[in-house]
Amino acid sequence: MTDIPADLTELFTQAGAPAPLAARAAARLGAGAAARLREDPWALLRVPGVTPVQADHFARAVLGEAARPDDPRRGRALVLALLTEAARQGHTLTPPEQVLTALERARVPDPRAAVEVALDEGEVLVVTEEPEFDEAAPEDGDDLPEPEENLALTRWAVAEEAAGEGLLRLRLTASDLLDNATIKQARAGLAEDRSLALSAALRTGVTVWRGAPGDLAETALTLVRAAAGHGLRAAVVTPTERAAADLAEGADLPEGTVVGLHRLLEPRPDAGAAPGAVVFGRGEQNPLELDLAVVPDAAGLDVELCAVLVEALPDGAHLVLGGEPGALPPAGPGRVLDDLEASETVPVVELEPAGPGGPLAALTAAVRGGELVAVEAPGREVVIVPAAGGAEAVHRAVQLVTDSIPRALGIPADQVQVVAPAAGGEAGATALNAALKARLNAGPGRFGGFDAGDRVVVAAPLTAAAVGEPGTVTGADAEGLRVAFAGGEATVAPADAARLRHGWAVPVALARGVRHPAVVAVLAEGGELSRPLVATAFGLALRHLSVVQAAGPALARAVRETGAPARRTRLARLVVG
Numbered sequence: 001m002t003d004i005p006a007d008l009t010e011l012f013t014q015a016g017a018p019a020p021l022a023a024r025a026a027a028r029l030g031a032g033a034a035a036r037l038r039e040d041p042w043a044l045l046r047v048p049g050v051t052p053v054q055a056d057h058f059a060r061a062v063l064g065e066a067a068r069p070d071d072p073r074r075g076r077a078l079v080l081a082l083l084t085e086a087a088r089q090g091h092t093l094t095p096p097e098q099v100l101t102a103l104e105r106a107r108v109p110d111p112r113a114a115v116e117v118a119l120d121e122g123e124v125l126v127v128t129e130e131p132e133f134d135e136a137a138p139e140d141g142d143d144l145p146e147p148e149e150n151l152a153l154t155r156w157a158v159a160e161e162a163a164g165e166g167l168l169r170l171r172l173t174a175s176d177l178l179d180n181a182t183i184k185q186a187r188a189g190l191a192e193d194r195s196l197a198l199s200a201a202l203r204t205g206v207t208v209w210r211g212a213p214g215d216l217a218e219t220a221l222t223l224v225r226a227a228a229g230h231g232l233r234a235a236v237v238t239p240t241e242r243a244a245a246d247l248a249e250g251a252d253l254p255e256g257t258v259v260g261l262h263r264l265l266e267p268r269p270d271a272g273a274a275p276g277a278v279v280f281g282r283g284e285q286n287p288l289e290l291d292l293a294v295v296p297d298a299a300g301l302d303v304e305l306c307a308v309l310v311e312a313l314p315d316g317a318h319l320v321l322g323g324e325p326g327a328l329p330p331a332g333p334g335r336v337l338d339d340l341e342a343s344e345t346v347p348v349v350e351l352e353p354a355g356p357g358g359p360l361a362a363l364t365a366a367v368r369g370g371e372l373v374a375v376e377a378p379g380r381e382v383v384i385v386p387a388a389g390g391a392e393a394v395h396r397a398v399q400l401v402t403d404s405i406p407r408a409l410g411i412p413a414d415q416v417q418v419v420a421p422a423a424g425g426e427a428g429a430t431a432l433n434a435a436l437k438a439r440l441n442a443g444p445g446r447f448g449g450f451d452a453g454d455r456v457v458v459a460a461p462l463t464a465a466a467v468g469e470p471g472t473v474t475g476a477d478a479e480g481l482r483v484a485f486a487g488g489e490a491t492v493a494p495a496d497a498a499r500l501r502h503g504w505a506v507p508v509a510l511a512r513g514v515r516h517p518a519v520v521a522v523l524a525e526g527g528e529l530s531r532p533l534v535a536t537a538f539g540l541a542l543r544h545l546s547v548v549q550a551a552g553p554a555l556a557r558a559v560r561e562t563g564a565p566a567r568r569t570r571l572a573r574l575v576v577g
Helices: 006-015 019-029 033-039 041-046 052-066 072-088 096-105 111-121 154-173 180-187 192-203 213-229 241-248 303-312 336-343 359-368 390-409 429-440 494-499 531-539 553-561
Strands: 124-129 148-153 206-210 234-238 258-260 292-295 318-323 348-350 382-386 416-420 455-458 470-477 480-485 488-492 500-502 505-507 516-524 541-550
Touching (some): 006 033, 006 052, 019 041, 019 494, 033 041, 041 072, 072 096, 072 111, 072 124, 111 124, 124 154, 148 154, 154 303, 154 318, 192 213, 192 292, 192 318, 192 348, 206 336, 213 234, 234 241, 241 258, 359 531, 359 541, 390 416, 390 541, 429 500, 429 505, 480 494, 488 494, 494 500, 531 541, 531 553
Parallel strands (some): 234 258, 234 292, 516 541
Antiparallel strands (some): 124 148, 455 470, 480 488
16 A cells, blocks of 8 residues: 655655655655756745754755755745744735845845845746725825735735625626525514525525534525526535535435535546545536525535635626634635625625524534633533543543443444644644554554554545545555545555544544534643634534543633634635625
8 A cells, every 4th residue: 555656765764754654755756756856955845844954954864965955955945834823823915124134044145135036936926916095186296105015925816806706796787596585485473584585595696604514414404495496506515525415315315416515526537636635526618507505514625625616606606605603714725705794795694593592502602702601401412521641541531432422322333523732732633543543443544554454534625525425435546545425435555554644533624614413622731722713613513512622721711712823814805706
C-alpha cells in the first residue's frame, strides 16, 4: 500500500529527512517530486507541517553551500508558505505588511523582491479594493482614500471572485419559481418563520436560513417536497452521502432528491489535474438540471466549494444556504454564510425551534448563547464524565464507546462517534483512534496503516468521496484500499490512502458533515476550544451526548468568551456587484 518513488526515498535518505515525510511529499508534489525538490528544495514548504527551519535544513542538505538566505527560490517559497498558513486560518486576503514583516524575521534580505518573485510566478495576486465612500460627496481639495491592497493566493482569490460572481448572477437572473397563488398555497398551515422561509426561497435567487440542524433539515424537506409537487426540479444537498442517506430515510421523496454535494457535482478522474485536486463534471458548461437547490448544512462551505456549486447552477435557479447561528467556520478559507448576511443583499430567515426540544437541544442552544449549563436529562440524553487529564480522558472515551453507551442505552459502538477539538494532543483524535482501534479492531495496519474492518473518514477530497465522508475498510489489493462508503464501495489508490484517517475519533471540523445517534465529545485543556467548536460538537448528537470533561474551568471560559477568530475576506463586497 505504499507508493513512494524510489528516487524520492533516496533523496530523503541522503538529506537525512524523516522517512514519513517522503509519503507526504509524494502526495502533495505528485509525479516528479524528487526532481522538483532537487531543483528547488524549498518547494518542501508546500508539504503540510513542514516549517521554514526544516525546509532550510533540507535545502542545505541538497544544495550544500549554494543554499543561501537570499536565494529567490527561498523567498518565493516563504511568501507562499505565509499565505498558505493564512489560508489555513480562514483568510482569503493578507495585508502586505504582515508578509513583509514575517519575511524580515525569516532573514530574507529583500522582502519586497521576494514578494515580486512570487507575483511573477502567478501563484500570488495583488487584490485591490476600492474605498467605500460616504453618501456625501467629498469636498473639493479633500484627500481621497487610497485603494486598499492585499496579497492573496491565486487559488483562493479566483475562487472567492467566482463565488461572488456566481451568487450575484443567481440573484440577478432569478424570478418567482411559482405564482403568488401557488406560493400562498404552499405556505398554508406553516408557522410564520417557516412560511417566510419558503416564500423567500421561492421568490429570491439566494436565501440564507439560520437555525438548529434539525429545524433546517426539516424545513428543507418541506420546501423541496412542495416545490417538486408543483413540477419544479428541486434537491436537498448535504455535505456527505452518509448525511444524504440518513436524511432521505423516511422523507418520502423520489430517489436522488436528497443528495450529497460531491455526487451532485459529478466528480471524475482527470490525469491533468494538480495532485490532490478533484475535477467535477458539472459547471458552467454543463450546469445542473435544477430549479432549486437547498443546502441546509452550508456552514462548512469554503469559498472554493461555494464557487463550484454556484457555477454549476443555471441562470434562474434558486439557492438556499442554511447554517446554525455562530457555527464553526469552514475548514477552508472564507466565511460564505456570514459574508452573505453581512452584504445585506439576500433575505436572512431565522427558524425558531419546532418544539420545546429535549436536553440535547437545550444544552446546545445554551452553548450557542455563551453559557455552559447543567441540563436535566432523565433519559441520559446528556452525561458529563469528568477526567483528570488527557490520558484519563482517552481511557474514559474508550469505556463509553465499547461498554457504557452500548450497555446502558442500546446504541452499538459503530453508531457512536468520538470527536475532539483537533487531531493532535494527548487526548486528540489521533491518540483516541489508536486506543479505540486497539479495542475495536486490533491489527498491524498492513494496508498503508489500515486493516479490514477499520473505520475511516476522508480528510482530503477523493474522486469517490467528499471530505468528512465516513467509511469502513473492507480489504485491499494491488489497486488500493477498498472502502465501503454510503454511496457504494470504492477503491482508494495507494497514492491517495494518505487522504484517509482512522474514523472512530474525528476532529470536530472534519466530523461536521454527519450527525450520529451518540457522540462522545472529548474536551481537554490546551485544545482549540471555542464557543462555535463546542456548539458544533454537541450539535452532532441525535440521541445521546457524553462529554468527557478534561478541560476544567477552561471549557466554560471558552464557551463564554471565545468566539470564532475574525477572517479577512471580500465576498461580502463581491456579491453587492
